[in-house]
Amino acid sequence: MADKILQKLSGVQKNVLLKDYTTYKIGGPAEYFFIAKTKEDLILTLKSAKDLKLPVFILGxxxxxxxxxxxxxxxxxxINISRISLSGNKAFVGAGVDLTKLAYLSADRGLSGLEWATGIPGTVGGAIYGSAQAFGIKIADSVKSVEAINLKTLKLKSFTKKQCQFSLKNSIFKKNNTLRGTRNLVIVSAVLEFQNKDNNL
Ligand SMILES: Cc1cc2nc3c(=O)[nH]c(=O)nc-3n(C[C@H](O)[C@H](O)[C@H](O)COP(=O)(O)OP(=O)(O)OC[C@H]3O[C@@H](n4cnc5c(N)ncnc54)[C@H](O)[C@@H]3O)c2cc1C
Structure with missing residues (x-):
């Protein structure tokens, strides 16, 4: 089985130390490790993992x-899907986008809504999963929709803000229960909506 997954997808590595991918620099080896840079990469890898009945864990x-x-x-x-596209007062972002980077980028464009997030480590996907917040302002306040893959069906679905079921430190993505050690829904991208502010003030 080991060789099957390595053969199936180039880019999958073996025995990668997770301490190199966590803020607190702790964590032993991942048996297999893959960095998904695009939605297509992610879907292909999830399909292979499902075929091979491999437990999956998602890392932001x-x-x-x-x-x-x-x-x-x-x-x-x-999840390293790091595409960012700003149009009007909306941001179309991959789940792997760095939250602080997006906060600065949107502020530079005169868009208000993510000021609270400067300095919070992690990705947009991780922030949506855990309903990140600071100073009484939440990621949920800016979310318009979220696209996620269902690990059972491998189908993509767009969730409206209401369907995300945000509450304190929680969301449908966190609530959704485990399938072979991982969550059922993998966040791929999101549309965030900000307020236009004059950045020259
Ligand atoms: C110094 C410091 C300060 C912090 N301050 C704050 C704060 O003010 N407010 C706050 O809310 N949090 C804070 N945090 C916690 C943390 O930064 C947030 O929870 C952050 O949003 C986690 O994002 P991440 O990408 O690092 O997720 P990870 O740590 O990689 O993952 C966390 C969980 O999310 C899941 N996950 C990640 N990405 C996806 C995805 N694409 N799809 C599905 N599931 C996914 C993972 O499986 C895991 O269960 C702080 C942490 C540190 C170290």
Whole structure:
């Protein structure tokens, strides 16, 4: 089985130390490790993992995780989908976009809404998953929609803000229960909406 996954997808690595991908620099080896840079890469890898019945764990920026020294037996997928497109007062972003980077970029364009997030480590996907917030302002306040893959069906679905079921430190993505050690929904991208402000003031 080991060779099958390595053969199936170039880019999958073996025995990668997860401490190198977490903020607290702890975590043993991932049996298999893949960095998904595009939606297509991610879907292909998830399909292979499903075919091979490999447990999957999804990693964002690794800033809210304490990973055991034993590591993870299965496939860890780091979401690195980092496309950003700003149009009007909306941002179309990949789940792997750095939250702080997006906060600065949107502020530079005179868009208000993510000021609270400057300095919070992690990705947009991780922030949506855990309903990140600071100073009484939440990622949910800016979310218009979220696109996620269902790990059981491998189908993509767009969730409206209401369907995301945001509450304190929670969302439908976190609530959705485990399938072979991982969550059922993998966040791929999101549309965020900001307020136009004059950045020359
Ligand atoms: C110094 C410091 C300060 C912080 N301050 C704050 C704060 O003010 N407010 C706050 O809310 N949090 C804060 N945090 C916590 C952390 O930064 C946030 O929870 C952050 O949003 C986690 O994002 P991440 O990408 O690092 O997720 P990770 O740590 O990589 O993952 C966290 C969980 O999200 C899941 N996940 C990640 N990406 C996806 C995806 N694309 N699809 C599905 N599931 C996914 C993972 O499986 C995991 O279960 C802080 C952390 C640190 C270290």
């Amino acid at each position: 920026g690794g800033s809210n995780l304490l990973i055991s020294d034993k590591g993870f037996k299965g496939l860890v997928i780091k």
